[in-house]
Amino acid sequence: MTELEAGRAQTLVPVRSGPALGRYRDLLIALIAFAVLASLPMFTGSKALLDFVIRCSAYGLFATSLNLLVGYTGLTSFGHGMFFGLGAYSYGLIMQKLNVPIPVAFIATLAITTVVAAIIGAICVRLKEIYFAFVTLAFQMLIHSTILSWASFTGGDQGLRGGIPRPAFLGIDLANHVHLYVTSCALLILGLLAMRQIAQSPFGYTLRMIRDNAARASFLGIDVWRAKLTVFVLAALFASMGGMVMALFVSGAYPEFAYWTISGEGIFINMLGGVSTFLGPMVGTVLLLLLNDTVTRFTEYHGIVLGVVILFFALGLRKGLLDFVAEWVAHRRDAGEGR
Amino acid sequence: MDLDALAGCLSSSACLVTQTTSGLIIGMLLFLVAVGLTLIFGVLKVVNFSHGAFYMFGAYFAMTAYQLTGSFALAMLAGAAGTAVLGLIFERVFMSRVYGADVLMQVLVCYAFVLIFDDVVRMIWGPEFKAMGMPAAFQVMPLFIAGGVVPPYYLLLIGVALVAAIVLGLGLSRSRIGKVIRAAAHNPGMVSALGINTGLIYGGVFALGGMLAGLAGALAAPVRSLTPGMGFSVLIESFIVTVIGGMGSILGALIGALLLGLIRSFGSQGFPLFVEGLMYLFMVIVLVSKPTGLFGKEAA
Numbered sequence: 214m215t216e217l218e219a220g221r222a223q224t225l226v227p228v229r230s231g232p233a234l235g236r237y238r239d240l241l242i243a244l245i246a247f248a249v250l251a252s253l254p255m256f257t258g259s260k261a262l263l264d265f266v267i268r269c270s271a272y273g274l275f276a277t278s279l280n281l282l283v284g285y286t287g288l289t290s291f292g293h294g295m296f297f298g299l300g301a302y303s304y305g306l307i308m309q310k311l312n313v314p315i316p317v318a319f320i321a322t323l324a325i326t327t328v329v330a331a332i333i334g335a336i337c338v339r340l341k342e343i344y345f346a347f348v349t350l351a352f353q354m355l356i357h358s359t360i361l362s363w364a365s366f367t368g369g370d371q372g373l374r375g376g377i378p379r380p381a382f383l384g385i386d387l388a389n390h391v392h393l394y395v396t397s398c399a400l401l402i403l404g405l406l407a408m409r410q411i412a413q414s415p416f417g418y419t420l421r422m423i424r425d426n427a428a429r430a431s432f433l434g435i436d437v438w439r440a441k442l443t444v445f446v447l448a449a450l451f452a453s454m455g456g457m458v459m460a461l462f463v464s465g466a467y468p469e470f471a472y473w474t475i476s477g478e479g480i481f482i483n484m485l486g487g488v489s490t491f492l493g494p495m496v497g498t499v500l501l502l503l504l505n506d507t508v509t510r511f512t513e514y515h516g517i518v519l520g521v522v523i524l525f526f527a528l529g530l531r532k533g534l535l536d537f538v539a540e541w542v543a544h545r546r547d548a549g550e551g552r
Numbered sequence: 553m554d555l556d557a558l559a560g561c562l563s564s565s566a567c568l569v570t571q572t573t574s575g576l577i578i579g580m581l582l583f584l585v586a587v588g589l590t591l592i593f594g595v596l597k598v599v600n601f602s603h604g605a606f607y608m609f610g611a612y613f614a615m616t617a618y619q620l621t622g623s624f625a626l627a628m629l630a631g632a633a634g635t636a637v638l639g640l641i642f643e644r645v646f647m648s649r650v651y652g653a654d655v656l657m658q659v660l661v662c663y664a665f666v667l668i669f670d671d672v673v674r675m676i677w678g679p680e681f682k683a684m685g686m687p688a689a690f691q692v693m694p695l696f697i698a699g700g701v702v703p704p705y706y707l708l709l710i711g712v713a714l715v716a717a718i719v720l721g722l723g724l725s726r727s728r729i730g731k732v733i734r735a736a737a738h739n740p741g742m743v744s745a746l747g748i749n750t751g752l753i754y755g756g757v758f759a760l761g762g763m764l765a766g767l768a769g770a771l772a773a774p775v776r777s778l779t780p781g782m783g784f785s786v787l788i789e790s791f792i793v794t795v796i797g798g799m800g801s802i803l804g805a806l807i808g809a810l811l812l813g814l815i816r817s818f819g820s821q822g823f824p825l826f827v828e829g830l831m832y833l834f835m836v837i838v839l840v841s842k843p844t845g846l847f848g849k850e851a852a
Contacts, residue, residue: 343655344839346655355829355833358828362826484657484660520666521668523663523667527661528649
């Protein structure tokens with residue numbers, strides 16, 4: 214055995230057994246989380262709490278998918294919200310115009326998102342840093358303008374009104390609030406689990422390498438453009454799922470879903486929760502929604518409050534909350550082992 | 553879509569003059585905002601997302617000064633000088649802390665200030681639309697050029713912006729300070745080693761950028777309505793300008809701004825609902841064919 218082969222054998226062992234164990238652990242955590250969330254309606258009749266969780270599902274899917282780009286690949290997209298809007302509009306329009314069952318509309322929306330994301334991504338991912346950010350923003354605004362100006366099809370600035378039909382399927386009736394809630398939770402957990410698998414897969418580690426040193430990745434024979442495009446499309450799919458959950462929740466779709474502010478909030482959520490931990494964006498989502506709900510109740514100047522909170526995270530902590538906690542825990546553990 | 557209207561406009565000299573003038577004033581205002589943005593990016597290497605706020609403050613400062621003194625010149629001065637001071641403070645106290653940090657961090661600090669500044673304006677001047685009104689000196693008969701109507705104020709606006717562009721261009725290429733600024737953009741470490749205070753240059757460039765945006769806001773105040781959040785659409789458009797022209801290029805900012813102004817004014821004839829879309833489409837086309845913008849330098 215040459216030295217090189219020996220080296221490779223050593224690295225292969227943990228790669229093979231590590232993720233397998235991790236996969237079972239992730240699956241277990243997901244099942245427990247789903248069981249806890251799904252049993253919530255048995256303990257509380259609070260519609261507001263259930264609504265909060267549904268909104269967290271929609272934004273959480275969106276924000277976590279954005280982190281696949283920002284945190285894992287180093288692609289700062291300012292236009293990720295376009296896929297949130299695209300999901301909501303595609304799903305809503307399919308349900309309103311074509312009389313199809315919900316799962317069909319769901320899959321059709323994902324198919325549409327794949328095509329659109331592949332085209333837009335193919336153009337965007339070859340650009341670097343700030344140019345990538347602006348072109349994604351431009352595409353987002355292009356889609357937003359299209360929604361506004363194509364009023365006969367999309368309802369223009371009024372949005373997709375008149376409700377989206379929710380025919381029952383497989384014994385699930387989404388017109389029922391509890392059914393809608395459990396379905397949203399299921400979509401959230403499934404989406405998170407899938408994204409976790411992507412992040413922990415060899416492909417996920419390829420993304421990290423591209424983030425840290427794209428030139429090196431390229432020398433090692435990785436097709437950087439293709440890997441970036443793949444993660445762009447994958448992230449778009451989960452954002453689109455978030456959009457669908459939102460459309461289901463409000464039974465409509467509005468141009469704001471595709472406006473740049475959604476992308477801005479996504480970035481903010483990521484910064485708030487942390488980009489170096491998988492669940493950071495989820496923590497950020499809960500924080501932002503809580504913050505929004507509380508602040509708007511107390512003051513009309515919620516911009517100032519949000520702004521100051523952002524400054525605290527950006528200039529004070531210099532990282533997201535979960536990043537901060539994770540680092541603190543690691544630091545404590547190191548100190549403990551040292552003694 | 554209304555292509556007949558666009559064709560009709562293009563074949564009528566009156567409409568051509570009117571639309572070109574309105575395209576030029578949009579373009580010149582955009583240039584003033586965008587050139588500050590591109591200058592700040594070129595020297596400080598930060599993307600100032602809060603740049604639109606300086607345009608907004610310029611307009612509000614000008615309106616207040618005009619209401620207090622009744623002098624148009626003082627209003628312009630208040631808009632430009634007020635935002636210069638604001639820019640200097642903002643850079644020294646906040647932006648200077650995130651130099652060299654993640655782009656995301658810089659954007660976030662700026663985003664925070666977009667939220668804060670909009671609310672500050674709402675607190676001081678109220679949430680409703682405001683109007684400064686056209687100064688008496690310009691309430692005269694419009695000029696008729698080839699059948700097109702051109703208010704004299706438009707000519708003043710275009711003239712002031714042109715003068716600013718020329719002074720800035722010459723100042724950067726000829727003067728000593730201009731050379732130091734360009735050197736600092738290239739190699740701040742070397743400039744610092746030569747005993748020049750780079751912090752001062754950074755603050756100065758930020759103040760200059762803020763001043764130009766404030767001047768644009770002050771110039772726009774008589775012809776646009778003022779509202780908290782008015783900076784944002786201008787910000788997005790000036791970003792498109794800088795990206796089309798190439799980030800860091802002043803000539804690029806001028807060409808990009810004029811192109812965008814003309815696209816806006818003629819686009820509103822042919823595609824009244826899709827004007828915004830046209831701009832983004834244009835940006836995408838430019839960036840796809842030349843990823844660093846029309847006058848941007850290739851990254852090494």
